[in-house]
Amino acid sequence: xxxxxxxxxRELCGLVNELAxxxxxxxxxxxxxxxxxxxxxxxxxxxxxxxxxxxxxxxMSCEPSNVTYVVDRLARxxxxxxxxxxxxxxxxxxxxxxxxxxxREDLLATLVVDSPLEGLxxxxxxxxxxxxxxxxxxxxxxxxxxxx
Amino acid sequence: xxxxxxxxxRELCGLVNELAxxxxxxxxxxxxxxxxxxxxxxxxxxxxxxxxxxxxxxxMSCEPSNVTYVVDRLARxxxxxxxxxxxxxxxxxxxxxxxxxxxREDLLATLVVDSPLEGLxxxxxxxxxxxxxxxxxxxxxxxxxxxx
DNA sequence: CTTCAATGATTCAAGCTCGAAGCAAATGTG
DNA sequence: CACATTTGCTTCGAGCTTGAATCATTGAAG
Numbered sequence: 001x002x003x004x005x006x007x008x009x010r011e012l013c014g015l016v017n018e019l020a021x022x023x024x025x026x027x028x029x030x031x032x033x034x035x036x037x038x039x040x041x042x043x044x045x046x047x048x049x050x051x052x053x054x055x056x057x058x059x060m061s062c063e064p065s066n067v068t069y070v071v072d073r074l075a076r077x078x079x080x081x082x083x084x085x086x087x088x089x090x091x092x093x094x095x096x097x098x099x100x101x102x103x104r105e106d107l108l109a110t111l112v113v114d115s116p117l118e119g120l121x122x123x124x125x126x127x128x129x130x131x132x133x134x135x136x137x138x139x140x141x142x143x144x145x146x147x148x
Numbered sequence: 149x150x151x152x153x154x155x156x157x158r159e160l161c162g163l164v165n166e167l168a169x170x171x172x173x174x175x176x177x178x179x180x181x182x183x184x185x186x187x188x189x190x191x192x193x194x195x196x197x198x199x200x201x202x203x204x205x206x207x208m209s210c211e212p213s214n215v216t217y218v219v220d221r222l223a224r225x226x227x228x229x230x231x232x233x234x235x236x237x238x239x240x241x242x243x244x245x246x247x248x249x250x251x252r253e254d255l256l257a258t259l260v261v262d263s264p265l266e267g268l269x270x271x272x273x274x275x276x277x278x279x280x281x282x283x284x285x286x287x288x289x290x291x292x293x294x295x296x
Numbered sequence: 297c298t299t300c301a302a303t304g305a306t307t308c309a310a311g312c313t314c315g316a317a318g319c320a321a322a323t324g325t326g
Numbered sequence: 327c328a329c330a331t332t333t334g335c336t337t338c339g340a341g342c343t344t345g346a347a348t349c350a351t352t353g354a355a356g
Contacts, residue, residue: 005270006260010193012273013171013265014209015280020168021209022287023161028344039312045158053335061162061169066313068336073311090321090334112154117161119286120279122153125160128279131272132163138267139170176314187342202304214343216306221341238304238351 022116030110034103043070044079044104045111050095052085079103170264178258182251191218192227192252193259198243200233227251 024038031041046059053071057064071094074080079100085091096104117125172186179189194207201219205212219242222228227248233239244252265273 006263008270008273008277009260009263009265012277012280013263014207015277015284016164016168016171018209019280019284019287020164022284023164037311054333059162061166062312063314064335065315065337069312085334088322088334092335112157115154115157115161116287117157117283120283122156124279124282125156127275128283129156129160129163131268131276131279132160132167134272135265135268135276136163136167136170139167139264185341200304201306210342211344212305213307213345217342233304236304236352238349240305 019116026114026116027111030107033110034107036103036107037073039070040074040077041107041111043067043074044096044100044107047080047094047096047100047104050083050093052091052093054091056094074100167264174262174264175259178255181258182255184251184255185221187214187218188222188225189255191215191222192244192248192255195228195242195244195248195252198231198241200239200241202239204242222248 027041027045028038031038034041036044042060043056046056051059053064053067056071057067060067071080071082075082078097081095081097082092083095085093117128120128175189175193176186179186182189184192190208191204194204199207201212201215204219205215208215219228219230223230226245229243229245230240231243233241265276268276
């Protein structure tokens with residue numbers, strides 16, 4: 001019986017992973033139409049305003065060192081700039097360039113068409129949202145506890 | 149209003165990604181106690197019996213070329229063997245070695261302790277399961293349509 | 297049987313990701 | 327103030343992942 005339960009958890013993990021994969025694929029497809037890689041697109045998408053690398057890492061659910069890598073490329077493309085942080089000389093503020101702002105808008109526009117999860121009704125989405133939040137907050141992995 | 153809706157979808161994608169990340173972290177932690185990497189552990193876990201590379205790729209939600217890479221390492225560790233497929237000379241059958249079988253059992257045992265999603269009740273898990281299946285099957289990304 | 301498209305696996309290059317180590321700046325403690 | 331600790335970012339090495347190209351085998355169509 002306990003066997004069956006753990007089997008169910010395993011299957012559930014597989015489904016979460018598969019859906020995450022689908023989402024990534026969708027972002028990657030949209031990104032390529034703008035000559036961006038998937039990781040670059042994710043960074044651009046999450047850059048809703050000026051923020052530090054650390055904050056962007058949190059939003060991207062990845063390590064700060066990874067943000068350094070991706071932002072390097074975005075900077076090379078003149079889409080993002082690293083500016084000194086107003087209150088903390090260690091930190092840097094990532095800000096979109098004019099060009100970056102435009103590309104980001106194009107990206108957001110393409111991201112909404114044929115997006116995964118569109119098949120779910122608004123109610124189902126809300127349900128899924130709640131379950132995910134609960135799962136994440138109850139998860140015994142305290143690496144990055146979710147806000148709120 | 150449509151703006152708000154797409155915003156909700158975005159947040160939902162973020163949550164899916166974050167949960168997937170938590171799950172990966174857990175597997176990685178368990179793997180390291182057995183001197184395995186996370187990817188190796190996932191492959192070992194999904195190798196429920198003899199199967200082709202393609203089948204394993206499907207179970208791991210990754211590309212077959214990736215399986216080649218990971219299985220190379222597992223073979224180097226003498227955990228998995230590539231045997232000729234009985235009916236198709238193109239294909240290879242991946243089978244656990246004696247040692248691999250043992251390591252896999254140890255892995256499965258460690259995977260069940262402190263697993264994410266444990267915080268959810270059985271009912272919630274079932275609910276989540278159904279929502280995920282629906283989301284995946286309705287997803288407009290037809291790369292790997294789920295069975296059943 | 298012959299041919300051709302599809303399939304299974306692999307190789308390779310390019311890019312992503314993490315964790316450890318390092319440095320500079322900030323914060324806390326005496 | 328002096329010092330240790332923490333925090334923000336970066337660098338680097340190792341490993342993962344993908345997609346395109348390749349090769350052998352298979353299955354289907356003529």
